[in-house]
Amino acid sequence: MAFIVKGAAQSVKVIDSADAKPIPHATVSLGRDGVKTSEQGIASSNSWLGKELRISAVGYATKFLRIEAGENLVALVKQPTALDPVVVSGTLKPVLRSKSPIAVSLISGTQFKKIASNTVFDALQLVNGVRPQVNCNVCNTGDIRINGMDGPYTLVLIDGMPLISSLGAVYGLTNIPASLVDRIELVKGPASSLYGSEAMGGVINIITKTAAKAPKLFTELNSNSWGETSLEWAVKTKLSTNLNLLTGMNTFLFNNRIDKNGDGFTDLSQQKRAAVFTKLNGLKSQFLVRYMYEDRWGGQTNWSKTWRGSDSIYAESIYTSRLEVLGDHQFSTKLPLKLSGSYVMHKQNSFYGTTSFIASQQTGFLQLVSNKTGKRFDYLLGTAVRFNGYDDNTLLTKDSSTGKSIPTQDFIPGAFAQLEWRPTEALTLLAGARMDYHPVHGWVFTPRFAGKWNINELNTVRFSTGMGFRTVQVFTEDHAALTGARKVEFKEALKPERSTNISLQYTKTWSTNWGWWEWESNFWYSIFSNKIIPDYTTDANKIIYANNQEGVYSKGISTSLETAPIPELRFNMGVTLQDIYQNKNDRRERLMFTEAWSVNAGLSYYLNKQFTFDYSCWGYGGMRLPLQNNLDPRPAYSKPYSIHNIQISYKARKGVEFYSGIRNLFNWTPAIETPFLIARANDPFDKQVSWDPGGQPLATPNNPYALTFDPNYVFAPNQGVRIYAGCRISIN
Structure with a gap:
């Protein structure tokens, strides 16, 4: 052409x-x-x-x-660019990002290398409006927040399958190796009309590498000054012309008891993790199996496994075993059909001090989708069924009369439809709806409507509105309920949460003699009903759960710029301003752990064909934090902070690359901002706490602030500066 x-x-x-x-x-x-x-x-x-x-x-x-006298001839070919990759998460079908009526953000696998990230959890720091949140100062569990909303509001998919949810979401996000990831797609806002429960705040779809495009051999080894060491490798085997097998392993080891803030607790949890995977790719099918085992603990630095579950030396010790299986097949029929399925087995054996939490979860998912593209109309029809099997040793699954465990087993069938209409070349409209049947909550209906208007070749407007829903399992989603530091109280039978969202996006792309540019701005407004908000402040000894009946609101605006002004330089920057609050007792109250603003930026400069310099940073505004009482000396709001990183990469020869860098360049930690992070770290079992007749702690000479042990005052990783180095080898 x-x-x-x-x-x-x-x-x-x-x-x-x-x-x-x-x-x-x-x-x-x-x-x-x-x-x-x-x-x-x-x-x-x-x-x-x-x-x-x-x-x-x-x-x-x-x-x-x-240019010569007379006619001048030239040939140009239309092609996808860095600005316009193919995405699938917005509409469940491959489409150029510029053509999608649903706004989709993207992280390519090459961006992981800019911060030498070992896990998906770390790499998501690079996305505007997305914040990986650490939820515990002891075991360092975390979740992903989109536009300020809690981690359980984000549905995490692997190759379009809901593999990371509920129990797996607590520690599962930190054990997905970056080497397995081709790209990550993000859809901000409710997507329940396509994906069902849990997609209230957004969707993170982790697209793994295909065996066909993978190198014959890949290995990477890195380590840092804290002692964290990671080794990954993968081998491709060509079984036939159209059949390739990718097999690999990832190991991570951190066994260095560091306590730089001097509170007697490890600043970073100790971790031993190993995962193996195999992925088979055919012409119209793919099949992935992954198994992971992790031994993680954090606590007092003199702890050993002989003290596991005792009341002498405190630690949070978690053994995790996880199996994931997924696959899909595209049928060669006149009516295009794609069958997808997944199975997850997740087992957890854990002690939080003296509180044991033994749980297992099995999740099965089967989905059949048909889509067809026409000149003006595209349609997508699908049906899905999800199985959730869950059991643990808490009151959640016990028969109150016999005390025996009764595992929950739920089948949730659903059907969905989506119609895309292009009345003109400049306008695309999309309407979708889904109906699910939950055995406890009955029928749940979630619609969605969206549109894209190309003002011209360089300016695009997208708008969307939709609803989301999710059912809640407190003990699998909220780590604070498991620490044993506070008692859990339910004021009522919890109802499913619902959300309604409207969003607007404007995108401008252009090219000059200074390269290409893309500017994007987003506005969103969401209303949540029946939102379950843990109450830390009414009683210092309790976490009280109830549905909020007065309304929870999330609104904000974000803007980002990405450019390559010269071939040697690539730069991106994003800013998000947001307001997330609830109405409580006829007054407005900001939600815990939500920042009013965030920024992120990245710069890559290619010094020559061999050397590359990368800089990245992210920063967050102050967050409201859980204090125990009016005497608690810790700040009620954190101060703004930022993390800066630099890296130098050297391509020694084809397929061999060395790199070295500094994470958290200026050595910022949350301990700098507060007199202490963990309340009563010197008395984690509250043996020296005095109590009043109502069961509340008393102020005494050895406890002047009337505190009890609590590790949930946390808003950022408590890990300072570290120097790292590594090597990648890729043989094609």
Whole structure:
């Protein structure tokens, strides 16, 4: 495919190769001086004769043309660019990001390398409006927050399958190796009309590498000054012309008891983790199996396993065993059909001090989807069924009369439909709806409506509105309920949460003689009903759970800029402003652990073909934190903070790369901002606490602030500066 440039000796006309239409706003440049083409695709100058010009436009391959007397001919080919990759998460079908009516954010696998991230959890720091949240100062469990909403509101998928949820979400996010990931797609806002429960706040879809595109051999080893060491490897085997097998292993070891803030507790949990996986890719099918085992603990630095579950030395010790199986097949029929399925077995054996939590969960998912693309209409029809089997040793699954465990077993069938209509070339409209049947809560209906308007080739507006829902399992989702530091109290039978959202996005892309640029701005407004908010403040000894009946609101705006002004430099920056609050007792109250603003930025500079310099940073505004009482000396709000990282990479030869860098360059930790993080770290079993007749702690000489042990005052990782180095080897 090509297009022809015709005109005067010193003029250029740019047209599309496919339909011969003029391309406005293309850049015709000589050195650093450039001229934009008109609406008719024409640009001219008096100084071009005999010179070689650079012609570029967003979405087209750049070409060079030497201007001569008479007609000038050039061929350009339309192609996807870094701005316009293929995504699947917004509509359940592959589509160029620019064509999707649903806004989709993207992290490519190459971006993981910019911070030498070992896990998906760390890499998501790079996304505007997304914050990995550490939920415990002892065991360092975490979740992913989109636009400030709690981690359980984010549905995490692997290759489109809901593998990370409920029990698995507590520690599962930190054990997905970056080496297995091809890209990560994010959809902000409710997506329950396609994905069902848990997709209230957004969707994170982790797309794993295909065996066909993987190198024959890949291995990576890195370590840092804290003693964290990771080793990954993968081998590809070509079984036949269209059948490839990728097999690999990931190990992570951290066994260094560091206590730099001097509270007697480990600053970072000790971890021993190993995972093996195999992925089979055919022409129309894929199959992935992964098994992971982890031994993790955090607590007093003199703890050993002989003290597990005792009341002498405190620690939180968690053994996790997890099996994941997923696959899909595209049928060769007149009616396009895709069958997808997954199975997850997750077992956890844990002690939080003297509180044991032994739990197992099995999740099965089966989905059949049909989609067809027409000139003006695309449709997608699907049906799905989900099985949740769960058992633990808490009151949640016990028969109150016999005391025996009664595992829960739920089948949740559902059906969904989506219609995409393009009434004009500039306008795309999408309507979708889903109906699920929950055995406890009955029928649940979730609609969605969205649209995309191309104002012109460079400016696009997207809008969407929709509903989301989720059912809640407190003990599997809220780590604070398990620590044993506070008693759990339910004021009522918890109802399923619902959300309604509206969002608007504006995107502008353009190219100049200074490269390509993309600017994006988003606005959102969400209302949550029946939201379950843990109450830490009414009683210092309790976490009280109830449905909020007065309304919870999330609103905000974000903007981001990404550019490559010169071939050697790539830069991105994002800013998010948000307001997340609840109405409680007729007054407005900001939610715990939500920041009013966040920023992130990244810069990559290619010094030459061998050396690359990377800089990244992220920062967050103050967050409201859980204090125990009015005497608690810790700040009620954290202070703003930022984390900065640098890295140098060296490509020694083809397929061999060395890198070294510094994480948390300025050695910031949350301990700097507060007199202590863990309340009563010197008395984790509250043996020296005095109590009043009502069961509340008393202020005494050895407990002047009337506190009890509590590790939940946490808003950032308590890990300071560390220097790291590593090596990657890739053989194709």
